[in-house]
Amino acid sequence: MSTQSNNATILVVEDDAALNDAYRTILGTVGHNVLVAFNGQEALDVLAQERIEPDIILLDLRMPVLDGVGFLKEYHPEKHPDTTVVVFSNYDAHKDIDAAYELGVDRYVLKARAAPKDLIHLVDGIMNEKSDD
């Protein structure tokens, strides 16, 4: 369990309601501020409405309305250097991973492998890197 010193603002973009809720609960329980969206378009809307630059975006790839790649093309991660975009996907084909990295994603995590503690460690690690910079 994390001993939170660096509370993060995290946008979870995941179309599966149960998983979306799970990630919100896990990250919220250890003190992070969590925003949620269920597809890429909702994520863009949340970012525009809240007028925030989240520390981290956890992004699923396959989603209705606007998928993860579509979101990245609209969002342009390179224009948001303070935000770390982590793809959280169950698709691990090279072409998916390559496409995500080419669009400016920082990390790629196979979500079926990540237990709650792994998610918490991932966020802690990213926040520690940010505070070291």
Next chain:
Amino acid sequence: MKRLGISYDQLFHAVPGYYLVVQPHAPEYTIIEISDSLAALLGVSPGTLINQRLSAIFQRIGRQSKNNSAQGLVGAIRQVIATGEPCHVLLESHRPAGATAAEWHTGIFPIKHAGITAGIIVSIDPDKPYSAEDATDDHVRRLEHLIKINQSKDEFISIASHQLRTPATGVKQYLGMLREGMFGELSPAQKEILDRAYESNERQLVIVRDLLKVAQVDGGKVSLHFEGVDMNQLVQHVTQDSADVFKSRRQTLKYHAAKDRIIVSVDADTIRMVVENILDNASKYTEEGKCVEVRVRETKKSVKIRIADQGVGISTTEQSRLFEKFSRIENILSTKVGGTGLGLYWAKRVIDLHGGSITYAPNKPHGSIFEIVLPKETNL
């Protein structure tokens, strides 16, 4: 596909004639099926050419005619993909066993699936010229039907597996939250029950992962990134990563590196997964206190990775189906170990894609030896 005990492979190879099937993805057309007759004509076993590029055929056929070179055949395939209409070309070749040049009449037929060309049947006939009517040849239609059914099966497995993976990932998160004490301390009994549920869920995720991997490799959807990799280093990293597992099972893991660096062009990710798979099996099917040895050595043309265990071994009758799909091998540890029977099948397909081989031999006095051979120079 399995119906009345007859598999897709058995049905496919029952169709007479000299033919092969390639994926319609330019520029590298990959052979995904080849008939026994054509393989015999070329003097190879069918498995040798599966997953090889179409150019491998030309290495076997020998000289191509000036009008119908490899590029000519590739051009004809492109034409078939563009028009959706069959066509034929004439290949001139040496027959493998003789020196006499021969003309090989070659029909090229599109396999339409869901509105797109999903495959190409290249039907080579050393004796008979093709006519337009051959497009409706019974055996071509039978092949087309079989291939469509098989592709539908691969798609179904792929889609179903992805759909199963999402809720299973959700279960992992919720069980994980409880297990990690995010909602309060658990009693030892509660912890034990949750651990069992978590492990069952993990097994389910592994099955789904293996099904997906096999569907990808069977459907020709594995894209390999070949790059120069030091095999000594790759295997060493795998053994280092596996050290804790061996230690927890009180087994010894010994690694014998080759003397020098061996740079081979491979897809590092998939080769690493293959070695992990073999090493994991070696540990699972070996009892406590025993030893597993990993050795990398170099020959003139290849690199060999040999994994030898002192485990329960594999009976002579079961060795022949070791690399088949869903081949669970029965032994005193198999019930305890679990597994999908897909790992070795997938490993073999991946090694085939590298132009290499993977073989089994019994270890003396007991146990198993798996040897992976990867060519230093590949024509893939």
